[in-house]
Amino acid sequence: MNRYLIADDEEAPREALRRLLAQAWPEAECVAACSNGVDAWDEALALEPGVCFLDIRMPGLTGLEVAQRLSQLERPPQIVFVTAYNDQALAAFEAGALDYLVKPLDAERLQRTLARLQQRQAAAAAPAPDLQALLQQLLPARRSMRPIQASLGKEVRLIPPEEVIYFESDARYTRVVTAEGEALIRTPLKELLAQLDPELFWQVHRSVLVNSRHIASALRIDENSMQLCLKGRDERLPVSRQFQPLFRGQ
Amino acid sequence: MTDAKPWYADWTQYFCPGPRRRFTPAEMLRGGADPFPVGIGRYIGVNALVMVVAFSLALQRGGLAPQLFGAAVILLTSCIALAFARSLWAKPTRLRLNLGGFGLMLGVGILAGIGSAVLEKVAGLPPRVGGVIAGIAALNSAMVAVGWYFLVIYRVQQIEARLREREAQDARDALQRRLATAQIHPHFVFNTLASLTHWVETGDARAAPLLKEFNAYLRATLPMFEREQQSLREELDLVRHYLAIMQARMGERLQWTVQTEPGLAELVLPPGSLLTLVENAITHGIEPSLRGGRIEVQVQREAALARVVVADSGAGLDCPPDEGLGLSNTRERLLALYPAARLQLTGNDQGGCTATMEIPLP
16 A cells, blocks of 8 residues: 555656655655646556555546545545645545645655554554545546547548447557447547546446446456447447446446 | 813704714715604604593593694694604705704794684683693693604714715725735745745755745735725836746646836836736646746736736636625726726636736827
8 A cells, every 4th residue: 555646747846846745755655746737637547556645736637526536436545735835635534534745845754644644554444535536526526528539541530429338458559449440549438538527427437438428338257357238239348346336226 | 172171162952953064965975874763753753642532531621623733733744854854864964953853843823822812802711821831831842853853863872973984895805805816825935935835944045045935935925904095016026026926835736927118117006906807827827727827917008008917828717707805906906096098808718817907008
């Protein structure tokens, strides 16, 4: 559990956090230092750190959005927010017993945060149960969705996002699958997901984003693997272990 | 306030009592919006009824004619009292109060005297009854006049209080508007300090220049709170310090240019107005963008117009976004300075926003 991720869009505060954590928590390992929310989310999926230190204001996804997505995973990491000044959010964190650090960082305050983290880990406690509700309340309304622009030779096709059945990353491209056919776009999946409505497009795998209206059923193959069947289509999409809690039935 | 004056200072009060203050129509519009209290009408109505009954009982022996006469005098006086009270509410002046008050007492006295004399002749009342009727009528009208007096005093004080409230509110609003635009955002300060702290602790060479810019920024921003206007030159200096600080913090994610035209340096602007536009470009354009972007500040002269443009290559989010408090406040303050000025926010084709401020030159 002693692996952590840090994310801040500015270099100096990111390095400051990395340096202070290296001093205060030498037995732990910094697995990733990200400069935006999109990378933070993607790296957290790939590396599964035990703790994420997230700046709140970040491009792509904000720290709050990353935390909200992380909290839905099968084994959500502990979240510590890092912010320069945000009284409204801080008051909410106090209420939700979430931990936060204020920039410029203070070594003593960081020590206390680490002690609290270790206590919580020893108790094997999940993050505060009302984290979801709390973050929902702090998150701004979703931005409107722009059409996806896919180039096919000399033509640029505009695809309204709601018509997409699923997105899949494919080496350097992202495959956009619609009822009419497929297109390849250059925008990485992790950047796309920051622009799409999370209520409509569910991430079910690090490399798959599926339109929830087109999901027919989720099929459990064995203890670890699960697959999605789509309406009127033959292919099946993998659901990675982390996202399986999305389909637990009611 | 008035207690220091000698008793004869305002001698007119002995002959013509009432408040001295007269309100202009504009003041009445601002402070005189309260409606006439309905309670006063009810109170006078109930009193008139009680008095009619009491009067009838007292004059039982005189027959029907004096009873009817008494009731008519009471009802007429009450109606006049109420109508004039409403009129005083709309225009509470000392002159009208005194003309009305003395006029009423004189009129009712004469009317009651003549009426009771006639009744003595026609209905053969005993001589004392006519006198009593006249006396009661005069007393009644004097009470009404005293009522008017207190009503006018109350009304004048009410309007004065409302005017004071409005003034205080206006001052608060103006201060609020000024603070909203000419403010130092705590987020900016603490993030800058976070970078500074790190670079000082690690002996990074970027610390000293950043500290210098931050110092210059603070020195230029703090006096803005006390000023109503400042020159374009000062405003551009402030913007340069701000952008240099953001540049140090964001590194390659931010590029910026400031281009200005000679001859416009002394153009007067609301303090912090240009800075607000640049701050918006950073917060809504560059910071949310994954790849950062570019900010271009341009000052151009065009015929009888100065145009200040802040363009960012921004986040590609919806633009123009709903205008924040900062922008509408900046526009209000700009219009207060130049009624013919314009400030608008438009979306660029390649994403990002452009804020344009147009100021007519003399």
